[in-house]
Amino acid sequence: MRMTRSKFVKLMTAAAISVAIPSAAFSESPKKYVFVTGGDFAPYDMTNPDGTFYGFEIDLLRELAKRGKFDFEVRQMAWDGMMQSLMDGKFDAIIYSVTITDERLKVVDFSLPYTSEASSFAVEKDGGISVPTSGAKVNIGEADGKAFIESKVVPALKGKTVGAEAGSTQLNFVKQFLEPNGVEIRQYVGLPQAYQDLASGRLDAVVAADTSLADFVDKNKDTAEVTGPAYMGGTLGLGPGIVVRKGDTALLGPINEGLKQMTADGSLSELTKKWFGRDLSPTR
Amino acid sequence: MIEKLSLVGFGAGGWGSLLLQAGLMTLAVSMVAFLVGLFVGTLVAWARISGSRPVRAFASAYVSVFRGVPDILVIYLFFFGGRQFLTAIGTAIGIQGPFEVSGFVAGALAVGLISSASQSEVLRGAYQAVPKGTIEAGSVVGMTRLTLFRRVIVPQALVTAIPGLGNQWQGVVKDSAVVSVTGLVEIMRQVAVASGSTREYLLFAGAGAVLYLIITTLSDQITRAAERSVRHGEKRKVA
Numbered sequence: 419m420r421m422t423r424s425k426f427v428k429l430m431t432a433a434a435i436s437v438a439i440p441s442a443a444f445s446e447s448p449k450k451y452v453f454v455t456g457g458d459f460a461p462y463d464m465t466n467p468d469g470t471f472y473g474f475e476i477d478l479l480r481e482l483a484k485r486g487k488f489d490f491e492v493r494q495m496a497w498d499g500m501m502q503s504l505m506d507g508k509f510d511a512i513i514y515s516v517t518i519t520d521e522r523l524k525v526v527d528f529s530l531p532y533t534s535e536a537s538s539f540a541v542e543k544d545g546g547i548s549v550p551t552s553g554a555k556v557n558i559g560e561a562d563g564k565a566f567i568e569s570k571v572v573p574a575l576k577g578k579t580v581g582a583e584a585g586s587t588q589l590n591f592v593k594q595f596l597e598p599n600g601v602e603i604r605q606y607v608g609l610p611q612a613y614q615d616l617a618s619g620r621l622d623a624v625v626a627a628d629t630s631l632a633d634f635v636d637k638n639k640d641t642a643e644v645t646g647p648a649y650m651g652g653t654l655g656l657g658p659g660i661v662v663r664k665g666d667t668a669l670l671g672p673i674n675e676g677l678k679q680m681t682a683d684g685s686l687s688e689l690t691k692k693w694f695g696r697d698l699s700p701t702r
Numbered sequence: 703m704i705e706k707l708s709l710v711g712f713g714a715g716g717w718g719s720l721l722l723q724a725g726l727m728t729l730a731v732s733m734v735a736f737l738v739g740l741f742v743g744t745l746v747a748w749a750r751i752s753g754s755r756p757v758r759a760f761a762s763a764y765v766s767v768f769r770g771v772p773d774i775l776v777i778y779l780f781f782f783g784g785r786q787f788l789t790a791i792g793t794a795i796g797i798q799g800p801f802e803v804s805g806f807v808a809g810a811l812a813v814g815l816i817s818s819a820s821q822s823e824v825l826r827g828a829y830q831a832v833p834k835g836t837i838e839a840g841s842v843v844g845m846t847r848l849t850l851f852r853r854v855i856v857p858q859a860l861v862t863a864i865p866g867l868g869n870q871w872q873g874v875v876k877d878s879a880v881v882s883v884t885g886l887v888e889i890m891r892q893v894a895v896a897s898g899s900t901r902e903y904l905l906f907a908g909a910g911a912v913l914y915l916i917i918t919t920l921s922d923q924i925t926r927a928a929e930r931s932v933r934h935g936e937k938r939k940v941a
Contacts, residue, residue, distance in 0.1 A: 454885075458898025465899045467717045496891060498774075499781070499883030506782050507800065508885075608894065614903050637901050 450489040451669060452509035453479060453660075457494040458610075460633050461693045462515045462658075465494070474693035475513045478532060478680075481689070485679060486672025501526065504661060510669060512661040515627065517587045519655045527664050529673045531657030533690060534700045536648035537588050539571075539580070539623045540616065540631045542641060547622060549574045549646030558591065559652035571646065572599045578622035579604055581612035588625045590653040617641065629694050657700055709902060710909045717896045717906070724892035725913045731810050731878045731888060732917075736871050738814025743821030750826055761822075768819035773880050776816055780808035781884050805884030813881070817874050824870060828863035829855065860932040868925035872918055889913050 455475060457465040463473040471492050483490050495503065497514065504512055505525065517535065518528045536555050541547045549571055557563040577600060582589040584605040597603050604621065606612040613634050615621040624631070628648055635642050662670050680686035681699060690698040712718035749761035768776070784803035792801050832855055840854040882891035893910040897903040 456895075456898070458895040460899060460901065465895045467715055467720060467896075469720055493885060494887070494895065495885040496882040496894070499778075499885070502778070502782055503885075506785060508802070608898070610894070610897055610901075610903050613901075634901070 450491060451511060453490055453492050453511045453513050454495050454500060454504070454509050455492060455512070455514045456497055456500075458608075459515055459630065461629065463513070474533075474689065475515070477689055477693070478686075479513055481680065481685065482673055482676040485676040488669070488672055501661070504663060507663070510662065510666070511673075515629075515658040516661050517627075517655040518657065518659045519587060519653075522661075525664065526661050527666060527670055528659035528661055529670060530677045531659050531700045532677060532686065533629070533657055533694075533698045534650070535627050535629065535657040535698070536650040537591065537625060537654055538628050538631050538644050538648045539575075539625050539646055540613075540635055540642055541623045541645050542616060542619070543643050544641075545622055547574050547578065547645060551647045555648045555650050557651035558595070558649050558654060563649070563651070564595075566647075567595050568599075572596065572601070574645075575601045575623060578602070579620075580623045580625055581606055581615060581621045582625050583607075583609050583612065586626075587653060587655045588627070591649065592625050594653055629698065632694065706902065706905055709896075709900060709905060717892075717909075720887075720896070721889075721892055721909055721913065724887050724889045725917070727886060728875065728878050728888040728913070729917060731806065731813065731881050731886070732871070732875045734806075734810040735813035735817060735878060736874045738811060739817030739821045739870065739874065740867070742815060742818035743825055746818060746822035747825035747829065750822065751829055765819045765822060768816050771816075773812055773816045773877055774883065777809060777812040777880055777883060780812050781805065784808055805881065805886045809878070809881030809884050809886060813874055813877050816877065817870055820873070821867065821870050824863055824866035825859070828859040828861075828866070831862045832858045857932065861929075864925060864929050864932060868921070868928075871921055871925070875914070875917055875921070 455463040455471060457463050457471050459473075461473055463471060463475045465471055471494070476492065479490060479492070492513075493509065500512055500514065501522075503509065515535070516522070516528075518531060522528070539547075539549065556566050558567065572595075575596060579602040580592055580596060581604045582592055584607055589603070589605060592601070592603050604612075604615075606615075609624070609626055609630055612621065612624045612626070616624050617638065623645075624634075628644075631644055635644055660673055662673075677686070680689075687697050687699040690696070708716055710717055710721065746761045746764055749757050750765075753761060781803060785800060788801035788803065792798070836854055836858065837850065840850045845853065878888060879890040881888055882894075887895070889910050893906045896909075897906040900906070
């Protein structure tokens with residue numbers, strides 16, 4: 419198809435006009451909150467081949483909106499521009515498994531955590547790495563947790579290479595405890611690349627949120643497994659929360675109210691079972 | 703294997719149409735960016751060739767800055783800085799903001815300006831490759847500056863410029879992936895989303911590679927055709 423000159427001019431004019439649309443022009447209509455996600459983090463948030471979103475976080479959001487009586491739509495964006503875009507007012511909230519940390523709390527506000535996300539290591543079955551399970555979750559913020567890492571995790575991973583997502587709390591965790599003890603750390607822009615390297619033997623282990631790991635191990639039952647217990651606390655933070663702009667109580671209020679109700683009546687626990695195969699609701 | 707391939711197909715449960723849309727987005731961003739780059743690049747090359755001393759200095763500073771800064775930084779500047787800038791202007795002339803810069807505009811402008819720096823160098827080199835004698839001859843027979851430009855400089859400079867501009871275009875196509883930070887879904891972003899949702903990393907990386915290859919192979923053909931057409935005069939001269 420050939421583009422005529424007049425068509426081209428029209429297109430360019432349209433593009434030029436779309437540069438600057440005063441968003442105030444739309445403020446008359448009832449407030450519809452825009453939530454942004456990555457749409458690429460199974461099973462939290464995923465994209466259908468028709469471009470719609472699904473997953474634990476989408477179900478949760480739908481329920482929270484129903485209880486809090488607010489309107490919403492979901493859009494996607496790459497993680498790189500997400501926090502800045504939120505602070506800039508390009509949309510209203512992030513629901514993308516963002517872990518609540520002190521560092522992030524300085525610039526944005528978080529809802530209550532919506533899963534009790536712990537972290538673990540995935541390894542190749544024939545990779546010769548094995549960490550014993552201690553039964554319970556290991557709190558890396560406490561003395562016995564630190565002792566467990568020194569006596570069990572460090573010896574198993576010494577001289578090996580562990581992959582983690584850049585900017586993640588898991589990266590901080592392995593940098594703090596493993597890197598000084600002779601474990602090589604490799605950073606990845608996204609976990610998919612880390613899993614790929616683990617499968618192809620370029621990595622010995624991947625440290626990531628349990629839910630993400632479980633999904634990977636599920637799909638690669640024959641070759642991959644989780645080794646050792648789940649870790650939480652300390653630099654690993656409090657689990658993921660919905661992110662809003664600092665001081666946006668109008669949105670945060672109904673979200674937190676809904677999360678409290680859903681925890682109390684057991685529906686949050688049901689929802690985590692539906693998507694993760696086990697109860698991951700925060701016990702707090 | 704067949705089941706897996708249907709994931710990138712156009713049937714139910716296939717990502718084909720989203721991937722195709724992403725390919726078109728890559729193409730759209732790249733085309734606008736390339737044209738922005740060509741337009742600004744021409745101005746910059748012109749400034750460096752025949753501007754006054756301060757204009758030349760400004761133009762070469764422009765080239766140094768945009769060749770030396772990563773494109774992601776320029777995109778942030780437009781996408782995040784643009785809103786504050788436009789809103790400030792709006793307030794100054796009495797229009798209530800805030801004004802939003804669309805991801806497409808910020809992305810295409812950023813990639814385009816980055817490319818304009820290298821495109822201006824290609825164009826400047828092409829101009830300098832035009833034999834001075836032909837320009838002098840033109841002015842001796844009484845051509846105006848515009849005629850001289852149109853009939854003598856452009857036909858000869860294009861012969862040198864087109865292969866270089868073809869390279870610039872390929873660079874723009876690959877650089878265009880950075881626009882995903884503004885929420886646009888181009889090829890790389892769609893590959894990330896599809897592989898994250900299905901855990902089929904290699905399959906979708908392969909699909910993405912195929913899309914890029916289709917675009918770049920077609921552009922190669924176009925560049926070659928363009929080269930043949932601007933060399934038309936040369937052939938006649940030889941014969």
